[in-house]
Each structure stands twice: as structure tokens, then as C-alpha cells.
């Protein structure tokens with residue numbers, strides 16, 4: 215039987231995620247798992263949703279990754295419901311003061327099974343958006359609780375040094391192989407055609423990569439110059455995000471031996487092509 219899953223939209227402060235709410239999920243019916251309780255606003259919203267189920271208790275809070283818009287409510291909910299909090303240990307370096315590592319009771323690892331009376335979620339390591347990002351797989355329902363591996367609103371940010379496009383693309387292929395029918399993302403509505411969305415995500419990254427190769431084929435450039443060429447009409451407030459995206463792609467191309475910075479400062483120096491593809 216598919217696991218019962220309820221979505222709760224938790225608003226974020228504008229500075230976090232630019233007004234985009236985060237999805238918290240309640241999994242199960244009486245013995246619940248809370249997946250990603252969200253920002254501080256999630257404390258009351260999730261508590262209320264649980265109070266609406268008389269007799270229900272919380273087995274655990276499971277975190278897909280350590281970003282504040284997913285985890286800030288976890289510490290307070292842990293105290294209220296006296297439940298354990300689970301997060302992958304590779305997320306430890308990205309935690310800030312909104313959640314302390316001391317509040318984590320159980321380290322997640324690949325293949326771990328988190329059981330409730332109606333079934334189980336399997337932990338799938340899906341790094342890329344962050345180093346210890348996981349997705350949670352309901353095999354019986356062919357449903358994936360995807361955190362920020364997917365977004366129902368568009369693409370996912372991959373920001374160095376903790377984000378990696380190489381790892382992200384590998385994680386997408388890993389999830390494709392599971393054959394999910396439903397993807398429940400960290401932001402935005404459910405995705406009902408995951409295979410097509412994965413194709414789009416991969417194609418978009420490869421297209422961007424090709425544009426960066428072409429820009430450097432014309433001569434060495436700084437990240438700022440690549441941004442100006444690729445995103446000529448970009449608004450000033452999005453320039454930094456675009457520059458970080460370009461850096462993430464340059465890091466992938468560097469790993470492939472195709473580009474390198476001219477000096478020690480990857481952020482400010484010009485980047486050049488190492489090998490011109492034919």
C-alpha cells in the first residue's frame with residue numbers, strides 16, 4: 215500500500231528562498247514521520263496538522279538536507295513531540311545556528327529503512343544540491359520525497375563549494391533508475407512525470423555547459439564576463455546567483471579537464487579552455 219502523505223506549505227521569510235514556501239510532509243496516519251518541517255513558521259503549522267489527528271504521535275523528523283528553509287523548525291518540534299531527528303552526517307558543515315548538530319539523534323545513510331506501521335521509507339543518497347542530501351523512497355507507492363533534488367517551480371540551485379553539478383546529475387540518474395511515478399519536491403507542486411522532468415533538468419545543464427564552452431572558445435573570460443554574455447538582460451539582484459551557477463559549471467568542466475583558471479583566484483581570474491573540442 216502507498217504510504218499516506220500530507221503536504222503542508224510552510225512560508226519562508228523573504229530573505230530565504232525569495233518568498234517561495236517550503237513543503238513539509240507528514241507521512242503515515244497515527245505514527246508519523248515529519249519530513250522537512252521547514253522554517254520557524256513550520257513549528258505551529260506542523261503542530262496544528264498533527265493536532266488535527268487525535269491520538270497521533272511522531273516517530274521521527276527526517277531531514278532531506280540541512281538548509282534553513284527545510285530544518286529551522288526541527289529543534290522546537292523535537293522538544294514538543296519528544297521524537298528523534300535524522301540527518302545525513304555530511305550535512306554537518308552546512309548547518310548554521312538554526313539547528314545544531316547536537317539536535318541530530320540519528321545519522322542517515324544510504325539504504326537505511328525508516329519504518330512506521332503502514333510501511334517504510336528507504337533513504338537514497340542524492341548529493342549535489344548539498345553534500346549529504348537524501349531523498350526518501352516509498353517503494354510501495356512508487357513515490358519519492360525529493361527535498362531539493364527537484365523543484366515543482368523550476369530548477370534547483372547548485373551553489374559551490376557545497377553544491378556539485380557532477381554529483382547532482384549522478385543523483386538524478388540514480389533516481390531515474392528507481393522508476394518513480396510521483397515526486398514530492400521540497401518546493402512547489404507534486405511532479406507526476408518525473409522521467410520527463412529529469413530529461414529537462416539534464417538537457418538544461420548540458421545546454422548551459424555548452425554555452426560556457428562556446429564563450430571561452432572565443433577567448434579567456436572572468437565569471438562576470440561569462441555572466442554578461444550568457445544572461446545579457448539579467449537583473450542586478452540575480453547576478454550573484456548566476457555567477458555561482460557559472461562557477462559550478464566551470465568546476466565540472468575543470469574536472470573534465472576542459473577549462474582552467476589563469477591564476478589562483480577562480481572567482482576573479484579569467485578562465486580559459488584547455489582543449490578545444492572538434
Ligand SMILES: [Zn+2]
Pocket residue numbers: 279281343362
Ligand atoms: Zn536546499
